[in-house]
Amino acid sequence: MRVVVILFDTNVSQVKFADWTLCTRSCSLISEITTQELTPLSYKILCYFILNPNRIISRDEFVSSVWANHYVDDNAINKAISDLRRLLKATNDSPNLIKTHYKKGYSFICEVEYVYEDSTPLGEYSIDATSQATNEINISTTVNETRSLNSSTQSSQFLLGYKEKPSSLFSLKYFILIIVFLIAGGGATYWWQTQPKVLNLQSKKLSISDNSVYSMLSLSPSNDKLAVSKLNPKNNVDEIFLIDLETHKNTKIISEELDSYPIGWASNSSSIYYQIINNEQNICEIWRADFRVNNEVAAKEKVFDCESQYILSLVTDELSNRIIYTKFGYRNVPSLSALVARDLETGEEFQVTSPNIDSYGDRYVALSPKKDKVVFIRSKVGLRQIFVANLDGSMQELLYETPESIRRVSWSSDANNLTWYVSNSKKLSTLDISSKQVETKSLKADSYINFMLAGFNSLYGATRTSDNDIYEYDLKSASQEKLVDSRAAEFMPIAVKEGFYFFQEGEPMKLFSYFNKELVQDEISIDLPTFGSGDYYESSGLIALSYNKELRLIDPIKKKVIDKFTVQNQIVDLAWFNKENLLLVLESKQSEQHVWMFNLETEELQKIIHQNARSIARTDDDKILYQDFYNNFYLFDPQEGVQKFLLSLSENPYIRWKLHGQELYYSTGSSLLKYSLETLQETTLINNFNTIEKTIANFSVSEKLGEEKLIVQIQSFRNNEVILLNVIQ
Template structure:
């Protein structure tokens, strides 16, 4: 088996309109920069080194995969993804040519770029075009060249459209002082004694699919479809089932059904003839999609768009893929940030066919529109919280979603390519919210609740501070048996102290914007964050001791003596970064650790950092240097499921979604489980102070219902 020889470090190569940077393993064309996956980089490098000849599939297997056998689907997928990566408005034509029964060859010209033509990464734009281009099939038509005169005309039309809509956009600015208000009246349209979840609407909004779990009678779910015109419910299936998506005409519902609760054996099914008395259920068309890895599946004509996890080998990172049922070609169409959980399909629109999806980053989410092959990507909006559901209005040619934290209906006009004025529309706390129009909302009422468990590390006893009218979160165990926690109502916070089974509202001292994110070991200082400002507060009177302006979203913080460490999402790159601060000076030190996710103090000077690496890291806060931390397999095996960490002077606490482990810092051996949640409860945060571990968690098992909200009396 031969060994491929790739391009040397420090060199660049002009590949068509793309500049290939060997060190960064990236390409850019002056407008776009794309980082190539290791496999795609190796594949492109091999094509470059063998330019001018046809490379067989066998040769690719031996030199790229370096195996004796590779499945044909894997080769097809890699070639398709490389073609997609090499496609842009500047490079629209064919890049990798297929030679029937022979192999592939590079179809782009090569040359060494002059020094002055090198493009600096900081000048690159993140959006491909200001307006989505018509979608193309995932077949040979994707490879047709655009003529130069058509491209010039398109640029002129786009420029004219942007100019024409620049003035009207001013009149619909969301900064206007007069906010529209919509009074909605709620009507319960489905109520069974159980848990409604997994709500899905087809693009035409004629039906609603949902699962219902009867918590008293059975552990599995019923899958229903409701005809929204006559409100009739149809039972589709029962068992370990969940809806995956719809066909674009709303005539087929796709779902999966598993043989047991661990979802180890599942099949994909489709239901049709939903309005008849004889619902037709059959297996979905057989293709290469791995069932266990797919959590969404929608069909738009002959193209299936689905969501698959384990992108880049990360368990909870999801990307969207397209599958052409007529040709069997599969193509990854989105490239999510590693600092987040990836991309989530929202809806599709037609004429031309395009998809709308949401990118779930740490600290914020983004809504995008793109063609079915992932091209012409356009970011439409950025939100502080996830949307999870959106619909398209043909009447107004706009995308609509509900901001549950600001209690307002947001919309984006695809005519003006502008956000429209938000409309305030208070409703009940909701799990899913689908706008049927700009004046009607379909919701499932909230099945979530937040609670806090306080584990006494000396006595190994746990107390919960749940109350019926509060949603407790972000708790801290302070001195003198005081427990701090906050509750959230929309974007506003309320702050509480619990002592001797009494609750004291301290919101007037902290305000509704500040979020308390940490406390020092003596509980004399609190760390707060709001409006891009980080503050150290006196725990007695809440006066400000020290403050910093942080122009990014802070995700996690830890304070030790005079040192503060924070993990934040960089507003420009959208990547996680780690910063070190000192309460006694204005020094700021940014670590170059790649994608830190969580941290905890190891001692007075060093931090344990959980990053995307296979091992934990030790960061010296004095020298800003780090090294790998050697841990036994029992700790390393926890890392892929780890969501956060905390520590006191002797112990490191590792939290997964449902369990907390402790490890002695002096040995870093033998993790032991100290806190475990019941099913359908999920840990969101942990803090350890004063020999008490505060565990904030989310419960998802409250009984709920489906409501339809319609306009009652609008006021302006």
């Protein structure tokens, strides 16, 4: 299969430079004397040069952007550059367009001119083209680089051959277009944007069953149908129901022997795509169901077999007879997903996005009402990013990033706005795509809303299907005791000497302590909306908490925050090393996650592990145990600067772990096990949770008088409802 990655806007048909014309449709180079088709690699390198002219591109940048961080040696890079240089040197009189900078990299010394479908040069599009060039000159760079490009309008205009063309007629025409746009856009805003800052919502039940679990809501592009998965309590299999949003009629449309979930729609809402999945039987299939007028299924067809342990997301590109979906297993990491376009006739696929390995990838995609753009969510540890791109992946733009958890994004009917709901903070946010301005509304509802979708004129949601509670698990008796019984979620248990702490959601969040069989709510004000990681240091009695780039040190005895810090990069994980230093896993500009030592007195950072890490812990003998992106574990000696491989848990996509003494405890969600660093033996402590009913979300290890006990955060599932939300005054 030949994979060609198009890096330009789909309206760009040619790029002219020196004596050459690059045809983006055929991936060929044309001069007065020759026409030659480029290999996919040569084409991609040339595109990257064109998008980054007159600047030095390092080898590392090529590896990251062109080879997508796959290992490539210097000989391969040299050969690829030489091959492209040879193609561009068709005659002896041709200038050398690719310059080598000793020990620095390469640069493309040439001015470029973009030609659009209507054969108008870029310079004729004085305002529109500038916006495109400014925002999209380099789709493969990191977030920080994208920001710097967005603030460098004049330099970007110069590099792309931008020319000012004053014209009173053009100015008048553009002014009229602006007025028309503002008038048209003013009537297309979401209805809730005109409401007060706090929305009081009243729910109306749309689902018919009182004894089931609803999940995976999917709104049709026409906004007249809502597909939901519903758990059949008789066989514990998820089925798909269709809710007519005019009549509120519930119709069962898909009932298979295995779980089925709606994952996407045909753009005309006449068909739905769904996934049949069973991890135990290693089954993953994508099907399409076509509807009759009465919303009953007329026909079903299997589209293809997929390889995923996760539920996918999908949109359709009918003009090209393609689907674009979230494909897991990217770079051989089971939990890492990228957007891939698949030809429905030939089955051929090409990659649309290239997430870095430090992330969980692109987890959700939605098609614009104009059918020319997709929005997708990139998920990282403690960070969500919203991108927009053309259907082929070109012209990618980072619109917004936040440490809050975003699960779905919805388009407005005019494709000018995006909206999403954050369940933790109970906020509904709307982003203006052109201005990048975000407006947020706080929600007060008569029920716990776990999931919300914004339609063009309505809000739809599902009440909470799960609850996180803290249990104390006795290993000797294999019994568990629930400590708090509330509808609010409890999370992040932190074991301390002879007891433990945990947190409860709310405004503000609450800190609980459990000592001597007594549960106490501690009054403490923490100025963070939630936490990404936390650790307790026994010698000082302090708890360190992180959120985004923020650090807080808490004294639970004195019930106060005693210190605050802000670092420059995202904090992925933390652990105490000693009284003066914290170990931090920080995400860098190159999307690497290395381990740093942070001194609490001087606030200085020192990198100590140059390998990628997800999480860390300190051993009793002052070594560092860390987990890499592939769930491999290593033991690093900071004194000697050497490390050794410990064990691999790469077959498990989901891992939570804690180090207690010489024992590594880890959870797979359904089980909890213990691995001895001394004997290298593994012991199962909790086995085979029925993950349909509950799963191990987090845990900690407590010890009193030499007796170990587990403090387990268990996520349990319960019946819920699908609802329509109305604003009340």
